[in-house]
Structures are given as C-alpha cells and as structure tokens.
Amino acid sequence: xxxxxxxxxxxxxxxxxxxxxxxxxxxxxxxxxxxxxxxxxxxxxxxxxxxxxxxxxxxxxxxxxxxxxxxxxxxxxxxxxxxxxxxxxxxxxxxxxxxxxxxxxxxxxxxxxxxxxxxxxxxxxxxxxxxxxxxxxxxxxxxxxxxxxxxxxxxxxxxxxxxxxxxxxxxxxxx
Numbered sequence: 740x741x742x743x744x745x746x747x748x749x750x751x752x753x754x755x756x757x758x759x760x761x762x763x764x765x766x767x768x769x770x771x772x773x774x775x776x777x778x779x780x781x782x783x784x785x786x787x788x789x790x791x792x793x794x795x796x797x798x799x800x801x802x803x804x805x806x807x808x809x810x811x812x813x814x815x816x817x818x819x820x821x822x823x824x825x826x827x828x829x830x831x832x833x834x835x836x837x838x839x840x841x842x843x844x845x846x847x848x849x850x851x852x853x854x855x856x857x858x859x860x861x862x863x864x865x866x867x868x869x870x871x872x873x874x875x876x877x878x879x880x881x882x883x884x885x886x887x888x889x890x891x892x893x894x895x896x897x898x899x900x901x902x903x904x905x906x907x908x909x910x911x912x913x914x
Contacts, residue, residue, distance in 0.1 A: 805879045808871070812881050815873040815888075816866055822893050822905060823866040824873075828882030835884045835895045837905045838863055846910045850883055852901025856910050 807813035812827035824837035828850075838845035845862040847855045873879055873888040880886055886895040892906025900914035 803877050805871075805873060805877050807879055807881045810881070813879070814866055814870050815879060815886070816870050817888055817893055818872055818875055821907065823870065824886055824893060824895065826879070826881055826884045826886060826895070828884060833882070835886065835902075837886075837893055837895060837903075839905060839907060842907065844905075844910060846903050846905055848884075848895060848897065848902060850897060852897045852899055852914065854903055854910070854912060 807826060811829035812825070812832075814823065814825040816823045821840050822837060823840075824835060826835045827833060833850050835848045836845065840863065842858075843860045843863050844856065844858045845864075846857075873886070873893075875888050875890050878885055878887040880895075883898040884895060885897075886893055892904050892908075894902060894904040894913060896902030896914060902913045904911045904913055
C-alpha cells in the first residue's frame, strides 16, 4: 500500500501521469444509503455472499461488495484511473484517503467522518504497483469505511453516514 504521506511529484510527472490516464469520472455526487444485512461479492470467476455487516445502494440499486486486499485495508483505483484511494482500519492507522490526479487534490477521512482536504500536486501520492480497479457499481471497505465506485466519482462514508464524494468537479461532503 502507498504511504499516507503524499509523495511530491514534479509538474512533468503529473503531466505524464495524466496523459497516461483515461478521461476522468463525470461530475455530480452519487446518492448512497447504507442498510444492514449480508452483501454480495462478485469476481470474474464467482459470486459469493459474505457476512459483511452493511451493504450500500446507489440510487436504490444494491452494490456488490469487493473485499479489500487485507483484513485491515487496501487500495483501489477507479476504472478511469483518475481516482485512487487507500482505506485502512488497523490499530496504528485508521482512515480513508482518496485523490484525483487531474485536477490534483486529495481528501482524508477519519473514523468519525472528519474530512481534511488538500489541493495541488503536493497532495498526490502514487498508487502501488498492480493496484486493483474497483469497477463502477461496486463497493469495498473495511471496518466502518465503505467506498462506492460510480461513473460520477467515488463516494466514501463511515457508519454514521458522513463522508465525501470525489470526482473531477471537486470534493463534496455527504451526510
């Protein structure tokens, strides 16, 4: 996983990275709600139901749950490649960090839903090699954190419903 401390990128590195990425997600926050019950995880090979404590719906449609890489967290990128996130829930690190490459910005969320935003290339960090893609219409998370990938951006929330949507238009608090 990437470091929680953003790496400084030069303007050329940002431009090169942006040129390699597909078009960014569309604008506008997704409508999300959280309900109790098991969730479904879909992979290319199989669909399984897990005992995850919550499931998320976007515009009334249930979103399949994709497990994080480890029991304490992981990272993902959006299908466009413009948004990347890291979610951690361990004794030493609890938070959700998401960023957009273009325009360069990031948001960090704590367990209580407090947001810290940053704008500019100093806010960026690099996703790890082979970071998985969280397909549109799916969700992932660990502990109280849930993130949903949609064509309109990535929305991350905590159990209280507080959180954010990040996309090319900006960072919008939710809840």
